[in-house]
Amino acid sequence: MSKAQWALELKDVRKSFESRGGAKEVLGGISLSVRDGEFVSIIGPSGSGKTTLFQLIGGLAPLSGGEVWMDGRNTTGHRGHIAYMPQQASLMPWRTVRGNIELALQIAGIDRKQARAKATDWLARIELDAYADSYPHALSGGMQQRISFLRALLSPQPFMLLDEPFGALDALTRQQMQQWLLTIWEANRRSVLLVTHSIEEALLLSDRIIVLSAAPAVIVDEIVVPFARPRKESLWTDPQFNALKQQIYEQLHQPTV
Numbered sequence: 115m116s117k118a119q120w121a122l123e124l125k126d127v128r129k130s131f132e133s134r135g136g137a138k139e140v141l142g143g144i145s146l147s148v149r150d151g152e153f154v155s156i157i158g159p160s161g162s163g164k165t166t167l168f169q170l171i172g173g174l175a176p177l178s179g180g181e182v183w184m185d186g187r188n189t190t191g192h193r194g195h196i197a198y199m200p201q202q203a204s205l206m207p208w209r210t211v212r213g214n215i216e217l218a219l220q221i222a223g224i225d226r227k228q229a230r231a232k233a234t235d236w237l238a239r240i241e242l243d244a245y246a247d248s249y250p251h252a253l254s255g256g257m258q259q260r261i262s263f264l265r266a267l268l269s270p271q272p273f274m275l276l277d278e279p280f281g282a283l284d285a286l287t288r289q290q291m292q293q294w295l296l297t298i299w300e301a302n303r304r305s306v307l308l309v310t311h312s313i314e315e316a317l318l319l320s321d322r323i324i325v326l327s328a329a330p331a332v333i334v335d336e337i338v339v340p341f342a343r344p345r346k347e348s349l350w351t352d353p354q355f356n357a358l359k360q361q362i363y364e365q366l367h368q369p370t371v
């Protein structure tokens with residue numbers, strides 16, 4: 115069977131929550147698709163339902179309407195189809211850095227001996243070989259997020275959901291992590307949906323950007339990011355980068371009607 119064109123399709127996804135004043139609509143009908151190997155970002159005002167959308171895609175909460183399809187199959191309400199990277203790395207604190215990576219490889223179906231060799235290889239590629247025998251608490255936030263991203267990348271589920279992965283990092287570490295993620299992702303392309311509050315981050319990393327309105331969220335714009343890959347941080351000074359940044363900024367600050 116040939117591979118489906120779309121790694122993810124959301125068809126008119128809706129979500130309302132019951133509150134004392136009646137039903138509160140958070141997602142007002144979201145339809146979007148992510149191609150196999152495409153990097154798509156979602157950006158929207160605070161409270162526009164981005165985390166809720168991820169919960170629906172991951173099967174963690176029921177939809178009020180619509181469908182979720184992955185790789186040509188209806189997976190609405192099903193768990194186990196995504197690799198998820200949260201804002202705070204949730205590494206196994208009792209396992210060393212190497213142990214955490216080996217476990218991710220073993221979960222992906224690689225036998226113990228091979229997992230050991232591959233972990234050594236990955237430790238060097240994510241520049242953490244000097245920390246192989248350290249425990250997660252001894253690492254900086256940026257280092258922990260490198261392992262967390264790698265774990266999602268190695269997981270057997272091909273589709274990655276990255277939920278504000280650099281939101282808790284300081285500005286400088288965040289920029290370094292964006293560049294790092296770009297290099298790793300461009301060498302290991304996977305289908306990604308990223309939630310971010312940073313317009314620059316979305317422009318630097320993505321093939322496409324989906325802009326959401328305030329709740330009840332609908333898609334107000336979809337931007338095909340025109341920059342060739344591999345991308346460099348110097349994009350930040352490109353006039354087209356700044357024009358797109360301005361365009362998205364204005365959409366996010368539109369008055370609600």
Ligand SMILES: Nc1ncnc2c1ncn2[C@@H]1O[C@H](COP(=O)(O)OP(=O)(O)OP(=O)(O)O)[C@@H](O)[C@H]1O
Pocket residue numbers: 131132140158159160161162163164165166167329
């Ligand atoms: N379980 C729940 N019950 C009731 N309301 C909820 C529930 N979960 C989320 N909401 C409401 O849904 C809205 C969207 O929340 P969500 O966390 O998805 O937004 P967000 O876009 O991820 O926000 P932020 O950008 O600030 O992280 C909020 O108004 C929130 O209060």
